[in-house]
Amino acid sequence: MAVQISPSILSADFARLAEEAAAVPNADWLHVDVMDNHFVPNLTLGLPVVESLLKATSTPLDCHLMIEDPDRWAPAYAEAGAGSVTIHAEAAKAPVRTLRQIRSLGARAALALNPGTAVEPYEGLLGEIDMLLLMTVEPGFGGQKFLDMVLPKIRTARTLVERHGGQIWIQVDGGVTTETIERCAEAGADVFVAGSAVYGADDPSAAVDALRSQATATAGRS
Numbered sequence: 001m002a003v004q005i006s007p008s009i010l011s012a013d014f015a016r017l018a019e020e021a022a023a024v025p026n027a028d029w030l031h032v033d034v035m036d037n038h039f040v041p042n043l044t045l046g047l048p049v050v051e052s053l054l055k056a057t058s059t060p061l062d063c064h065l066m067i068e069d070p071d072r073w074a075p076a077y078a079e080a081g082a083g084s085v086t087i088h089a090e091a092a093k094a095p096v097r098t099l100r101q102i103r104s105l106g107a108r109a110a111l112a113l114n115p116g117t118a119v120e121p122y123e124g125l126l127g128e129i130d131m132l133l134l135m136t137v138e139p140g141f142g143g144q145k146f147l148d149m150v151l152p153k154i155r156t157a158r159t160l161v162e163r164h165g166g167q168i169w170i171q172v173d174g175g176v177t178t179e180t181i182e183r184c185a186e187a188g189a190d191v192f193v194a195g196s197a198v199y200g201a202d203d204p205s206a207a208v209d210a211l212r213s214q215a216t217a218t219a220g221r222s
Contacts, residue, residue: 137174146175158188
């Protein structure tokens, strides 16, 4: 599968989100971290900001819901126009129903797993998702150090996806930089969320290109 780069606006200037979105026209997605200060110890933004951002950019939004009760709130993000909506396995009470609702509203449905959550118990849900997000840091804050302990889980996920036979993307989120992206690509990831590595760069667009080149070259050797 083709490498995709999803810059995280968690590392962008919240006062200039439209400009920050425009700074990465070569991005495949814009990753939007929705945090509620309950499921994770941080509070970011919600549906009204997503609705405004959708009007300001043509880049599809990749909405990652790190919230309690995603079963209640996730469909609204799909209905608003998000291109992809991710719910956490640790928070969802009715994941099959919610994932199907997301798809029925025209968005890609994704399931996220925290670093300490094993992937094997969720093999049965692969038919319900378009993307599996493996957190490579503990969720809640940007700028954290990449957790190498997740690399074997990425490999396991790739094996499960290939056995399943579907076109399911494997996304990694957390600590993805020029120093870590090749390890992720070699392990089997193909969608990369990068926050500080993009928005902390002097030229965010060039940073996207550099990350894509590294991951593509590594994937080609795998």
